[in-house]
Amino acid sequence: MKSLLNIKQGIFLLLVGFLFSACKNENQVKNNPNKKSDNAQTVAVELPKNRSFTAEVLITGTAKPNQVVTIYAMESGVLSRISKDIGDKVSKGETIAVLKNPLLMQQQIKLIAEFEAKKTTYNRLKSVFEKTPALTPIQFVENAEADFVVSKASLNAIENRISFLTIKAPFSGIISKRFVDNGAMLQNGLEESNPKAIVEIQEVNPVRLSLPVPESDAVAIKTGVAVQVTFPELSGEIYKATISRSSGVLDSGSGTMQVEIDIDNSKGKIITGMYAKVLLRLQSRENILSLPIVAKVNYKNEVFVLVVENNVVKRIPVKMGLSDTEYFEVINAEITPKTQVITNGKGLVNEGQIVAPILK
Numbered sequence: 001m002k003s004l005l006n007i008k009q010g011i012f013l014l015l016v017g018f019l020f021s022a023c024k025n026e027n028q029v030k031n032n033p034n035k036k037s038d039n040a041q042t043v044a045v046e047l048p049k050n051r052s053f054t055a056e057v058l059i060t061g062t063a064k065p066n067q068v069v070t071i072y073a074m075e076s077g078v079l080s081r082i083s084k085d086i087g088d089k090v091s092k093g094e095t096i097a098v099l100k101n102p103l104l105m106q107q108q109i110k111l112i113a114e115f116e117a118k119k120t121t122y123n124r125l126k127s128v129f130e131k132t133p134a135l136t137p138i139q140f141v142e143n144a145e146a147d148f149v150v151s152k153a154s155l156n157a158i159e160n161r162i163s164f165l166t167i168k169a170p171f172s173g174i175i176s177k178r179f180v181d182n183g184a185m186l187q188n189g190l191e192e193s194n195p196k197a198i199v200e201i202q203e204v205n206p207v208r209l210s211l212p213v214p215e216s217d218a219v220a221i222k223t224g225v226a227v228q229v230t231f232p233e234l235s236g237e238i239y240k241a242t243i244s245r246s247s248g249v250l251d252s253g254s255g256t257m258q259v260e261i262d263i264d265n266s267k268g269k270i271i272t273g274m275y276a277k278v279l280l281r282l283q284s285r286e287n288i289l290s291l292p293i294v295a296k297v298n299y300k301n302e303v304f305v306l307v308v309e310n311n312v313v314k315r316i317p318v319k320m321g322l323s324d325t326e327y328f329e330v331i332n333a334e335i336t337p338k339t340q341v342i343t344n345g346k347g348l349v350n351e352g353q354i355v356a357p358i359l360k
Helices: 002-031 103-133 139-165
Strands: 041-046 049-051 056-072 078-083 095-100 167-169 173-178 197-214 226-232 238-242 247-248 256-263 277-282 289-293 298-299 302-309 312-317 320-323 329-330 338-345 355-359
Touching: 002 103, 056 173, 056 256, 056 320, 095 289, 139 298, 197 277, 226 256, 312 355, 338 355
Parallel strands: 041 355
Antiparallel strands: 041 338, 049 289, 056 197, 056 277, 078 095, 095 167, 173 197, 197 256, 226 238, 226 277, 247 256, 289 329, 298 302, 302 312, 302 338, 320 329
């Protein structure tokens, strides 16, 4: 019985000692949370370095017409002939459609008659005045000349209006849409609030490739930078071109800058609306602070890096500049050449965890 009592006392003392030791260790951790534990997770860290590199950026763009316009009538009339349909090519100044306006024709006939009468009267008075100035007052001649000039101006105006009945192409291209048929009544597009359109014309040589360039790459975009363009629907044929222009501002909604590239389309292979893959090679500035690509961590659709401060893991949203297949430019002010960034072991640790960093 005494032996059993001794065993129970021994077990009790052992439990008390264990609990005392655990409480002591817990208090030590609380008093010094940054002290490395013997079982702290080991991670490989790397310091950001200054590098210079050429970044390759692949952006999806859309082929758009170089120019596109919807044609309206500049004078009211009935469509008597339309000579072009969708898909037809047109040259600058080529006739697309012809309208008729009987009222204008009647006014022209009347004004021609008035003009001829005013002209005859003026010429007769002028001739008489030149031969016998004493018999013809100069005021009569001047009044006749004024009537003649006004009549001529009225005739020119009606003839200009009649010329607007012939619709011509403002530039070379193709007819992409047709809105009316023969016999349609068209209103003056200059005066009516809701006129009916005739056709839409697109200039497709060259085509204008439109790119939304992200903010991180926009600073390196310059006119004349060489690019390679491929259209997936054209069997990977490579088009070499240069950046033609950029908006120079960022869209407040998308955070991108509009960039355009003019591409020769004399063979007509590129169809407006096609998607293109554009490879831009952007030269980084000299001695830019950068990190290896493997340092990035994607978390909730954002890019972060994990850094070690006083042996504790901290997650920092990273602002990226240019990048290539190995490195990316770091824009964050809080990341310096002395910042320890985890490159190996990122998946084994969480923010706030104590770790044992090993510098690569």
